[in-house]
Amino acid sequence: MARKNWMPRSIPARARLLAHLDENLKHYKNELGIEQDDLDLVHKCNLMFIYLIKNKKNVASYLKALNSYFNELNEGKYGKNMSVIPKLSDFGLDPEIVPSNIFGFIRELRGILMTRHNYTFGIGLALMFYGAEINFKKDAYKPTIKVIVRGKTIKIITSVIDVKNHQIYLKIGKSKGFVIGQRMMSANMEFELPINTKNVGIPISIMLIGVIHDKEIGKYSDIVEILYKS
DSSP, X not given: OOBOOSSOOSHHHHHHHHHHHHHHGGGGHHHHTOOHHHHHHHHHHHHHXXXXXXXXXXXXXXXXXXXXXXXXXXXXXXXXXXXXXXXXXXXXXXXXXXXXXHHHHHHHHHHHHTTSTTOOHHHHHHTTOSOOBTTOOGGGOOOOOEEEEETTEEEEEOOOSSOSEEEEEEEETTOSSOEEEEEEOSSEEXXXXXXXXXXXXXXXXXXXXXXXXXXXXXXXXXXXXXXXXX
């Protein structure tokens, strides 16, 4: 299937990609043999990108306010209150310096990870390593799913490249069928179940289905089974 270029061009989209990798690459560290140094560098790159985007906006807002003040000072209306001179806001603490061409580094890291033995197309989708499908067929869509349990918190990771929203379905314990859970509006979601397991693990089955315009589409994801303790 043909797909668009995976690397976004716009700065907001690149910021989303970097933040997504910073949050989710670590969950594939063992599967793909990702070096901790690479995870650390992705995190530092994300912090630097956030810092510069935020402060570019601060500078733009300051220049707008400064120009307005200057115009009033130059030939503004008589009696205008000029007591508050625009100030450039505090940039905050400097992040750790990273090398130039950070998205060149991301491209290289992607290429390396795609050669790893345990790499799959589903993992690539979950990490946003592919662009959107050009001729997307709703009926054939099947979500990717990865489930991580830490204590009583369940985290689900999926791909939002082709479909932005997903419905969670759960089968709890010995119940015969799946029940509807929360709606996922992003690539990952954390939640707890309002049940008391009395310190005994209860098997939970989890699956996803895509949602477009508030209607379920395509096929159900693979079913992931976990042992849950409240």
